[in-house]
Amino acid sequence: MASSRLRRTGRLALAVLVASTLVAGCGSGGDDGDSADALDAPGAEALDSAGGKTTVEFWHAMKGANAAAVDKLVADFNASSGGKVEVKPVFQGSYDETIAKYKASVQQKSTPALVQVYDIGSRFMVDSKQVVPMHKFIEKDGFNTADIEPNIASYYSVEGKLWSMPFNSSTPLLYLNKEAFERVGADPTKPPKTLAEIGDLAKRLTVKDGGGKTTQYGFGAAIYGWLLEQLLATDGKEYCDNGNGRDKLATKVQFDQAAGVQVAQWWADLVRGGYATNTGRKTDDAQAAFKAGTVAMHLESTSVLRGYVDAAKGKFTVLTAPYPKINDASAGGPIIGGASLWINGVGHSAAEKRAAWEFVKFASGAAQQAQWHTGTGYVPINPKALEEQIDKDWVAQYPQFRTAVDQLHALPPSVASAGCLLGTMPQARKASEDGLEAAIVGAKPAEQAMKDAAASIQPEIDSYNKSVG
Amino acid sequence: MLLLPSVVVFALFIFWPLARTFYLSTHGNDIFGAPSTYVGVDHYTEMLTGEFGKVLGTTALFTLISVLPAVLGALVVVLLLEARLRGVRLLRTAFALPFAFSVATASVVFAVIYNPAIGIANGLLGAIGVDRVNWLTDPSIALPAVGLATVWMNLGYNVLVLSAGVAAIPPEVVEAARLDGATGWRLATGITIPLLSPQLFFLVVVSTIHALQSFGQIHILTKGGPDDATTTLVYSIYEKAFAFGSSDFGGASAQAVVLLVIMLICTAVQFGVLERRVHYR
Numbered sequence: 001m002a003s004s005r006l007r008r009t010g011r012l013a014l015a016v017l018v019a020s021t022l023v024a025g026c027g028s029g030g031d032d033g034d035s036a037d038a039l040d041a042p043g044a045e046a047l048d049s050a051g052g053k054t055t056v057e058f059w060h061a062m063k064g065a066n067a068a069a070v071d072k073l074v075a076d077f078n079a080s081s082g083g084k085v086e087v088k089p090v091f092q093g094s095y096d097e098t099i100a101k102y103k104a105s106v107q108q109k110s111t112p113a114l115v116q117v118y119d120i121g122s123r124f125m126v127d128s129k130q131v132v133p134m135h136k137f138i139e140k141d142g143f144n145t146a147d148i149e150p151n152i153a154s155y156y157s158v159e160g161k162l163w164s165m166p167f168n169s170s171t172p173l174l175y176l177n178k179e180a181f182e183r184v185g186a187d188p189t190k191p192p193k194t195l196a197e198i199g200d201l202a203k204r205l206t207v208k209d210g211g212g213k214t215t216q217y218g219f220g221a222a223i224y225g226w227l228l229e230q231l232l233a234t235d236g237k238e239y240c241d242n243g244n245g246r247d248k249l250a251t252k253v254q255f256d257q258a259a260g261v262q263v264a265q266w267w268a269d270l271v272r273g274g275y276a277t278n279t280g281r282k283t284d285d286a287q288a289a290f291k292a293g294t295v296a297m298h299l300e301s302t303s304v305l306r307g308y309v310d311a312a313k314g315k316f317t318v319l320t321a322p323y324p325k326i327n328d329a330s331a332g333g334p335i336i337g338g339a340s341l342w343i344n345g346v347g348h349s350a351a352e353k354r355a356a357w358e359f360v361k362f363a364s365g366a367a368q369q370a371q372w373h374t375g376t377g378y379v380p381i382n383p384k385a386l387e388e389q390i391d392k393d394w395v396a397q398y399p400q401f402r403t404a405v406d407q408l409h410a411l412p413p414s415v416a417s418a419g420c421l422l423g424t425m426p427q428a429r430k431a432s433e434d435g436l437e438a439a440i441v442g443a444k445p446a447e448q449a450m451k452d453a454a455a456s457i458q459p460e461i462d463s464y465n466k467s468v469g
Numbered sequence: 470m471l472l473l474p475s476v477v478v479f480a481l482f483i484f485w486p487l488a489r490t491f492y493l494s495t496h497g498n499d500i501f502g503a504p505s506t507y508v509g510v511d512h513y514t515e516m517l518t519g520e521f522g523k524v525l526g527t528t529a530l531f532t533l534i535s536v537l538p539a540v541l542g543a544l545v546v547v548l549l550l551e552a553r554l555r556g557v558r559l560l561r562t563a564f565a566l567p568f569a570f571s572v573a574t575a576s577v578v579f580a581v582i583y584n585p586a587i588g589i590a591n592g593l594l595g596a597i598g599v600d601r602v603n604w605l606t607d608p609s610i611a612l613p614a615v616g617l618a619t620v621w622m623n624l625g626y627n628v629l630v631l632s633a634g635v636a637a638i639p640p641e642v643v644e645a646a647r648l649d650g651a652t653g654w655r656l657a658t659g660i661t662i663p664l665l666s667p668q669l670f671f672l673v674v675v676s677t678i679h680a681l682q683s684f685g686q687i688h689i690l691t692k693g694g695p696d697d698a699t700t701t702l703v704y705s706i707y708e709k710a711f712a713f714g715s716s717d718f719g720g721a722s723a724q725a726v727v728l729l730v731i732m733l734i735c736t737a738v739q740f741g742v743l744e745r746r747v748h749y750r
Contacts, residue, residue, distance in 0.1 A: 096712065096713060096714060099714050100711050100714070100716070103501045104501075104502075106501045107502065124500060124714065127500060128500065128501070211598055213601075214600075277586075278585075278606050279586055279606060280585065280606040280691075280694060280695055281692065281694055281695075282692075285584060285585050285586055286586075288586040288587050289585065289587075292586050294586060423500065424714070425714075426713040426714035427714065427715055429713070434696070434697070437694060437696050441608050441695055441696050443608060443696045456520075460715070460717075463497070464500060467499050467505065
């Protein structure tokens with residue numbers, strides 16, 4: 001009895017041992033694991049020498065209409081690859097969730113060959129030491145970089161070199177409810193250009209009913225850190241130090257300086273005066289308020305324009321205007337936000353890397369970008385897409401979209417509008433929202449609120465820089 | 470030997486994660502969240518700030534306003550349902566119904582009710598001429614609003630447990646009390662409530678633990694805001710570990726240890742103080 005039990009235990013232990021070896025074997029998979037050339041860009045021959053079909057796992061964070069556009073793009077590519085490459089798109093949730101899962105996959109040595117990461121995750125991706133910089137592929141192939149909108153490329157460039165391929169890009173806009181303007185005798189064709197002008201107009205555009213209840217607010221936007229980042233950029237202010245983190249690692253955020261405090265104060269005054277509604281941090285809720293026609297002026301990304309136009313049909317007319325500036329003297333332009341595609345080198349074969357690059361190249365083509373542009377509302381990263389016929393037709397149908405394209409081309413290239421590269425940028429954005437919210441709900445004076453918010457992120461920045469430095 | 474499977478399962482899913490949490494709470498993290506250097510009690514001393522004090526206060530308040538009304542409310546409902554009315558079974562089912570909703574479903578429903586732009590609650594208030602209430606965007610109202618949603622979610626389960634308790638009271642005891650002339654209030658306070666005390670005690674202990682662990686409704690309704698007004702300990706742990714690209718598993722683990730200690734203390738106190746008053750049959 002005793003001996004048979006012992007034998008059984010022994011067999012169990014053996015089984016566990018075998019299983020764990022197998023798992024470990026799978027985990028480190030791929031043929032060139034951690035070798036030195038894992039971060040090199042292989043040439044076209046890598047794909048030819050690989051027998052059979054090369055599979056590329058592609059993690060993305062697009063849902064709804066945008067996911068359908070991704071699936072279409074991937075299907076087109078797979079069909080055009082002649083059976084040599086198969087890209088498998090995998091939806092991983094929001095941008096935050098995608099990067100959280102990516103971090104876990106690095107620990108488990110099972111990264112996808114291709115991953116879509118939001119703009120503010122760029123510094124982290126560079127520091128992760130997992131990716132093949134896009135410029136290596138560009139040099140290898142002599143790829144024409146004129147096909148990439150320079151203002152968009154500048155966000156994803158470190159020391160002038162492109163690290164990832166922009167994929168979906170959007171700019172911020174000022175949205176107006178045309179009929180609300182006309183009802184109070186304001187001219188919707190002369191949109192406000194500065195925060196002060198929005199403030200003055202908001203007072204005129206706030207409407208109360210007989211009982212003193214507000215039925216329409218002059219202004220309303222989500223407490224969304226991205227909007228503040230954009231305002232600071234239009235003012236030519238750098239969000240973080242060391243040249244927006246582009247000269248060397250940024251060591252602190254600067255949204256607590258005068259311009260940031262001014263924005264917080266302006267916003268708080270509007271809300272506390274009853275001229276702006278505070279719908280909190282959820283962009284969905286602020287969007288619902290504008291779509292319901294209860295807000296006359298609103299700040300949001302270009303990527304929601306299509307939805308607004310559809311929702312307002314028969315109720316009111318949606319107009320778009322360039323993103324406002326902090327004051328008349330502001331001479332910058334907004335940052336091109338969105339996300340980009342990163343190719344993972346560590347743990348992936350030359351054929352996989354090459355196949356991922358082939359897809360990236362395909363996705364940035366003019367025809368594909370025109371389709372992407374019209375299917376999603378994101379700005380095309382390839383300027384030639386605007387000359388495609390389907391794109392021309394689309395802009396003719398939705399003239400509001402011209403604003404975003406014009407704004408993009410009028411943008412003077414600057415360090416401020418390249419955006420801040422910071423490893424802990426997602427947390428910094430959250431901290432700036434803490435500051436704005438504290439000022440808006442009146443928990444703290446604006447200056448104190450922004451100072452505290454900037455201070456709260458300091459330990460994270462320090463510890464990040466220590467661990468990568 | 471017969472205990473071995475359960476010991477293995479316990480070791481794997483309870484003791485190992487617990488030991489791992491202690492280990493992580495004394496280590497820093499690299500940018501991927503893997504444990505790096507040993508930092509001793511740094512993560513614990515980090516908590517000695519006003520900010521963390523506020524988190525603890527919010528947690529305590531949230532527990533109080535979600536546990537007591539849900540237990541007392543269920544008691545009132547069950548006592549009222551004792552009345553011999555027509556359709557009482559229907560009412561009992563109706564009151565127990567929230568139990569059938571998952572936290573996520575119920576939270577989404579409340580998100581629609583509380584929505585600042587197109588919410589049902591403000592619509593109803595508007596219809597009777599009351600100005601809109603900023604349910605989830607006013608720091609002083611958000612926590613009670615989330616608490617109210619939680620009370621609603623827990624009410625069904627509490628009603629179910631107490632109804633079962635009432636059904637288990639021997640009819641001859643109630644009969645005897647009635648013969649002695651006890652009705653209504655006296656019957657409730659003298660007979661029903663004391664005989665329900667084991668169920669009430671169970672509900673208080675279990676709901677307290679549930680409230681301390683609440684996550685879904687906070688995540689869906691407020692994400693811990695506005696101005697951190699609804700950031701409870703569990704939500705703070707989540708934010709440190711996973712939200713906004715953060716991967717401070719060390720700090721999150723240290724807070725998790727604090728949560729464990731708080732739960733142990735709460736449960737110990739409840740057993741020490743309340744259980745003495747429980748009347749077991």
